[in-house]
Amino acid sequence: MADPTKILLDESEIPTHWYNVVADLPAPPPPPLHPATHEPIGPDDLAPLFPMALIEQEVSAERYIEIPEEVREVYELWRPSPLIRAKRLERLLDTPAKIYFKYEGVSPAGSHKPNTAVPQAYYNAAAGTKRLTTETGAGQWGSALAFAAAQFALECEVWQVAASFTQKPYRGSMIRTWGATIHSSPSDLTEAGRAILAQDPDSPGSLGIAISEAVEVAASSPDAKYALGSVLNHVLLHQTVIGEEALKQLAEVGDSPDLIVGCTGGGSNFAGLAFPFLREKMAGRMDPHVLAVEPAACPTFTKGEYRYDYGDVAGMTPLVKMHTLGHDFVPDPIHAGGLRYHGMSPLLSHMYELGLFEAEALPQSACFDAAVRFARTEGIVPAPEPTHALAAAIREAEACKETGEEKVILTALCGHGHFDMAAYDAWFAGELVDHDYPEDKVREAMARVPEIG
C-alpha cells in the first residue's frame, strides 16, 4: 500500500535475536571496577544479584543473542509495535519532511520497559529465582517488572520512592493489580531503609535509597534476585527489538532515515532504537545522523564528565566509566522523571566518545510545547520523557520547511502519558519552569538548528 499511516508487522516478524552492538565497535567499553578494590569485576561479583544468563549477556561480545521462545510468546501480547507516520503533525508543521515514530506505548505497562522486564523475569525463573526486587521512581519500571513477573509466576517486590508513592499512587495500583508487592521507600524492611528513617522519619526517599533497599533484600535472600530497568548492557541489548522492527518497517515503505532522534535518561530507549541503525551505518549500508536528547536539567552527555563513578548515591554499586554529573548530583524535579539520572549507560557513554552519535539538551518547556502539538494532531498524549525527542524532531521538520529538504525523521515514542497528566496540568497552569532557562533562552534553544551533518 502506498503511503500508509501505520506500518504494522505480523507477529511472526518479532525479531528472533537481540543485537549486541559491542561486537561491532572499534574498541570494547572499559570494564566496571569493584567499588572496594578498584579491580575489574568478574561474573562472580554479580552473581548474588543477577542470574548467570544475564551476567553472560552483560559481558558478551557475540553479535546476536537468540531471544527465547518463551520471551517471544509474551512479546506477542503487543509486539511488533507499530511504526506510525505522523501525517497530521507534518500537515500542521507544513513541512516536506516525513516524521515517523515507533510507538512503544502499546505495551501493557505503556512503555518500552517490558521489552527487558520480560526477558529478565524469564531468565530468573529459568534459573530458579522465586522473587525479584527492584526500585522505581514514578513507577514506570516497577509496573513493567510487575507485569513481567506475573507472566513467569515470580513474586515481585518494588520499592518506590516515598514522594512518588504518595503523590502518584496509580502506578502502585497497577503494580498491585499485576500481583506484585509495593513498599514506600525508605521502608522499615531493610537496614538501609531503617537507617534513613532513624535520621528522618519523614524522608521523601530517593532512587539511590530505593536501589539500596532492593539490592539489600536480593543480596541477602537466596531465592531473590535484583532487576534493573536501564543503564546496563543487557538492558540495552533487550531493547534492540525496537530498532530491528523499525528497520524492517521503514524498508517496507522504501524509506531510510536521515535523522534518528531519541531521549536519554539511563539510555535504554535511545539505544534500543539506535543500535540496529548504527550497525547499518557502521557497515556503510545507510548514513543517518543520530541524536540523543536529554533534559537541560540533567545534561549528562552535554555537561557531564566521562570518568569512573558510582551508579548510586550511596556508592554501593560497581564503579563504571560513564558520562556523569557526579553520583551526588540531584537534578531539578522536572516532570520527565525517567530522565533524572546523574549518570549514563557506560556503553552509550563509550560510543559517544567514539563519535557514533551526537547529543543535545532541551528545556522541558520546549518539550511540553511539542507534546501538546503532537497530542492535538496525532492523538496520543506522550509521556514527558519522549517529548524531548519530539521537540527536536519538530524543530528539524520546521527547518526542512525553510530549506525544502524532504528529510526522513525517525523517533521513538517510548510511552504514553496516562499516568503523567499532572505534568500537563502544570504546563497549562504556567507552573513548569526550567532550571536556568528563562523564556528567551527556551526560544533560543528551539530556534537553533543542530549542526548535525
Next chain:
Amino acid sequence: MADPTKILLDESEIPTHWYNVVADLPAPPPPPLHPATHEPIGPDDLAPLFPMALIEQEVSAERYIEIPEEVREVYELWRPSPLIRAKRLERLLDTPAKIYFKYEGVSPAGSHKPNTAVPQAYYNAAAGTKRLTTETGAGQWGSALAFAAAQFALECEVWQVAASFTQKPYRGSMIRTWGATIHSSPSDLTEAGRAILAQDPDSPGSLGIAISEAVEVAASSPDAKYALGSVLNHVLLHQTVIGEEALKQLAEVGDSPDLIVGCTGGGSNFAGLAFPFLREKMAGRMDPHVLAVEPAACPTFTKGEYRYDYGDVAGMTPLVKMHTLGHDFVPDPIHAGGLRYHGMSPLLSHMYELGLFEAEALPQSACFDAAVRFARTEGIVPAPEPTHALAAAIREAEACKETGEEKVILTALCGHGHFDMAAYDAWFAGELVDHDYPEDKVREAMARVPEIG
C-alpha cells in the same frame, strides 16, 4: 499464520460503510415523542442540537451508510483495532474454549468512544458548526469528543459532573491537552447550572444536570451544537466498525463465534460489536448466542420496564421507548461509571423485545475478580465497564472445561483502565461492595451458567 495471538488488519481494510441494523429488523423501532405534545418528533425538532447529516442517520432505514474519507483518515490513527486471542487467559482457565477480545483501548482516548466522536465532529464541521458542547461523567466521552474536535478545528466545551471533576482530575487534564474547555457542573455559565447552585452551592452534580447545561448552551448558540456519546441510533451506527472488523478478523483465522458478549450502559459498545454479527445471524449465515451484561446495580434490561421515558433526570429530552429503571433512578456509585444510566438505547431495547439477544446482570465484585485474572495473564488492565463482559466470558470458558466444548467466545474490551486505578485500589482494599449482593450471592451469580442456546 496458524494460531496467531493478534489478528491485525491492514488500514486499507478499515470499513468503508457503517451498518444500520434497522434495515434488517422485522419491525421498526417506535418513534421518539415530543416531551410536551407526546407526538412523534420530526427532524426539525432536533435541528437546534444536531447537524442534519446526523439527524438523517438517526432516522435512516438504509442498510449501509458510507463513511466519509475524512473520518476514515482519522480512524487510521488507530483502526483497525486488534482482535486478540486471550491464549494466556485460556491457559490459566485450562479451558478448551477459545476467547477472543476486540481491543478498543488502542484509540487515543483509550476506548471505543472516538469511533463516534470523530464522525460527529466531522459532520458538525462540514455543516459549519464552530463549537461542540457535551456532558461527561468520569470523562471517557468528554475526552473522546475533545480529541475528535481537535481533528476538525472545532471548539469543544465539556461539562463534567462536579464530583468526578474533583475526584478524578486526569481525564480533565487530557481534555485540556486536546484543546477543549472543561467546566465543573453545575456551573454558573447556564441557567440550569445557576438554578441548582442557588439551591445547593456544593452540589456534587449529576449527568442529568450536566446534560441540561450542555444542551442549553448548544440550543441557545447559533454556532454551537450538542453531541451525545451513546444511546442514540447514529451513535450505535458509528460503532459498527468494531463488529465489521471483528467479522473479518475471525474469518481470517477460520473461526465463527458461538457466544458474543458485551457490556451495556447506554448500549453503544455492545451494539457496535454485535450488530454486524446479528446481521449474519438474521441472514442465516452464522448462529452465535449474543449476550448483554449489565451491572447488578443498574439492571436496565433485566429489571427495567419497557416503556416511554425521558432520557434525562429533568425530563427535557424527547420521550423514548426503552428499558428504563425510571428517569429519577439513581444507581449505586459503582466504579463502572459508564454503565450507570437509568435507561437503555431505544434501538437495543426494541431488539431485546424482538428476542435477538439475551441479557443478564452481574455484581461488580465478580467483575473485578475477572479483571484481575485477565490483567495478570493478558497484561491489559481493563476499564471497569468491560469487566462485566469479561466475567461472563470467563464463566462460560470455565463451563467449557466441564463439558469439553471448544466454544469460540468473542467479547469487546472497550477500554483500558489507566484512569480507573482507584477502582482497583478499592477492590484490593476490600471496599468494593455490591448493592444487594453479599458474598454468597456473588458466588451464586458466577456459578450459574446462563441458559443460552
